[in-house]
Amino acid sequence: MSQSSSLPDQFLMASLTPLFGALCNGVDAMRDESRQELRALRDQIQKLTDSQDRKAQKFFVTLHADFQKLWDNQVRIEEEVSALKDQSVTRLNAIADDLNLSRADSVTQYQSLASKFQEISQGPLM
Secondary structure (H helix, E strand, O other): OHHHHHHHHHHHHHHHHHHHHHHHHHHHHHHHHHHHHHHHHHHHHHHHHHHHHHHHHHHHHHHHHHHHHHHHHHHHHHHHHHHHHHHHHHHHHHHHHHHHHHHHHHHHHHHHHHHHHHHHHHOOOO
């Protein structure tokens, strides 16, 4: 009996062994294919990441350059405003000096006319 029961077991094992081997080979092939797909996905993700990094770096370099231009323009404008302010102060001082001189001339002329009027009014009538 032991031989007869072992014979079907042997037959069963002989039949299942190639199927199990094929199944294992299929699983190995699927695992290898999955690994290749995973590597391909990782490569694509890395390429996209590198591309985004380059785009972001370019954007920030451009942004920094634009801010530098704006800063330089602001400094230039402040310098021009300061120069215009200095010119205005100089012009106003010149106008004030001219007004002071004109006022002094007017006072001198008034005093001269007043003294002539006084001479005339004190002089003999014809």
